[in-house]
Amino acid sequence: xxxxxxxxxxxxxxxxxxxxxxxxxxxxxxxxxxxxxxxxxxxxxxxxxxxxxxxxxxxxxxxxxxxxxxxxxxxxxxxxxxxxxxxxxxxxxxxxxxxxxxxxxxxxxxxxxxxxxxxxxxxxxxxxxxxxxxxxxxxxxxxxxxxxxxxxxxxxxxxxxxxxxxxxxxxxxxxxxxxxxxxxxxxxxxxxxxxxxxxxxxxxxxxxxxxxxxxxxxxxxxxxxxxxxxxxxxxxxxxxxxxxxxxxxxxxxxxxxxxxxxxxxxxxxxxxxxxxxxxxxxxxxxxxxxxxxxxxxxxxxxxxxxxxxxxxxxxxxxxxxxxxxxxxxxxxxxxxxxxxxxxxxxxxxxxxxxxxxx
Numbered sequence: 001x002x003x004x005x006x007x008x009x010x011x012x013x014x015x016x017x018x019x020x021x022x023x024x025x026x027x028x029x030x031x032x033x034x035x036x037x038x039x040x041x042x043x044x045x046x047x048x049x050x051x052x053x054x055x056x057x058x059x060x061x062x063x064x065x066x067x068x069x070x071x072x073x074x075x076x077x078x079x080x081x082x083x084x085x086x087x088x089x090x091x092x093x094x095x096x097x098x099x100x101x102x103x104x105x106x107x108x109x110x111x112x113x114x115x116x117x118x119x120x121x122x123x124x125x126x127x128x129x130x131x132x133x134x135x136x137x138x139x140x141x142x143x144x145x146x147x148x149x150x151x152x153x154x155x156x157x158x159x160x161x162x163x164x165x166x167x168x169x170x171x172x173x174x175x176x177x178x179x180x181x182x183x184x185x186x187x188x189x190x191x192x193x194x195x196x197x198x199x200x201x202x203x204x205x206x207x208x209x210x211x212x213x214x215x216x217x218x219x220x221x222x223x224x225x226x227x228x229x230x231x232x233x234x235x236x237x238x239x240x241x242x243x244x245x246x247x248x249x250x251x252x253x254x255x256x257x258x259x260x261x262x263x264x265x266x267x268x269x270x271x272x273x274x275x276x277x278x279x280x281x282x283x284x285x286x287x288x289x290x291x292x293x294x295x296x297x298x299x300x301x302x303x304x305x306x307x308x309x310x311x312x313x314x315x316x317x318x319x320x321x322x323x324x325x326x327x328x329x330x331x332x333x334x335x336x337x338x339x340x341x342x343x344x345x346x347x348x349x350x351x352x353x354x355x356x357x358x
Contacts, residue, residue, distance in 0.1 A: 007173070010207050015183060022185070023048070033128055034064070034065045036131050036132045037092075037107060037124070038055065041119065044124075046084070051083070058079050061075075061079050066100060070100075073260060076090075076093045077260055077343035078342075082346055114129065123140065130180040140171050143188045144167070144184075144191060145167045146158065147190055148171060149224065150200070151212065153213055190205070233307070234307055235268065235310050235312075236310065237267070237312050238311055239266055239280075239282070239314050241265065241317070247335075248287065248323070248332075249264060249332050251331070252329070253329055260343075262332075263345060263348050265282060265286045266311075267282040269312075280316075287321075289318060290321050294316065294317055297313040315358075317358070
């Protein structure tokens with residue numbers, strides 16, 4: 001571990017570098033906890049470049065916490081559409097309503113009260129408390145773990161949950177208590193711009209003199225990671241069911257993966273059936289309709305956090321039956337030009353431009 005003198009030197013150099021080289025990002029122009037909170041929620045498992053347009057749209061639509069709290073969840077999901085990890089949006093919406101109803105629409109500065117809000121874990125709590133309220137909580141995300149692993153030669157795997165406490169303790173010791181928000185952002189920015197996963201720009205690093213991995217020529221060996229199991233691949237069949245000039249869409253349950261979003265009916269293909277048969281069966285089981293497949297529209301591939309899918313999409317024609325839901329919570333028969341008014345998962349968005357009236 002670094003000495004106290006080395007740590008003090010590291011803090012000074014890192015913060016000076018950050019002030020000179022940090023990216024100009026909209027959520028860095030304020031210490032208002034509401035936009036800081038939104039940015040940190042959006043940035044979970046998502047890159048800055050991806051988040052920027054969503055952040056701008058979200059804050060334009062819901063500029064104040066009260067605007068988000070009074071909004072309908074469907075409106076929130078529409079603004080979030082395409083960003084993924086929709087539980088973040090649902091939790092943020094629920095949390096905004098709790099802050100409105102129990103904290104007078106003021107984001108609580110008490111870390112326990114804030115930590116108890118839906119969707120707020122250790123990372124978001126530390127980020128918002130330090131950046132918005134200047135409280136001494138160290139942030140530990142993927143970028144920070146990578147910096148710490150190289151800086152201190154920490155051999156613990158960065159993706160093993162049981163070892164998170166090792167990185168948290170190291171980050172807490174390095175934290176600059178006099179300016180915790182700035183220091184936390186500097187650590188994250190160093191990981192994002194300089195101490196990157198591959199081809200780290202060590203020659204440009206402001207704290208390379210303190211880096212054990214750079215000193216020992218081991219930058220490429222850190223951080224350590226546990227080998228992951230192969231990502232499961234699921235085969236899915238989906239039907240776009242036409243009834244005259246309208247198509248059927250169904251709404252997923254509010255909880256779980258893609259909760260509250262709309263989609264076209266379908267599901268997994270069983271081992272002993274064709275995707276065409278699976279499409280017809282799933283529509284019958286989900287919505288109690290008999291359909292006829294007209295043609296195969298397309299095949300798409302999509303990756304989620306823990307699995308991937310191959311999706312065969314079929315144009316189908318309504319034959320008979322009355323909608324009776326088994327799984328979905330709602331349904332609509334809509335015209336194609338009305339689909340833009342509903343929030344859909346990205347996998348559905350990939351094939352929707354191909355849809356044409358019969």
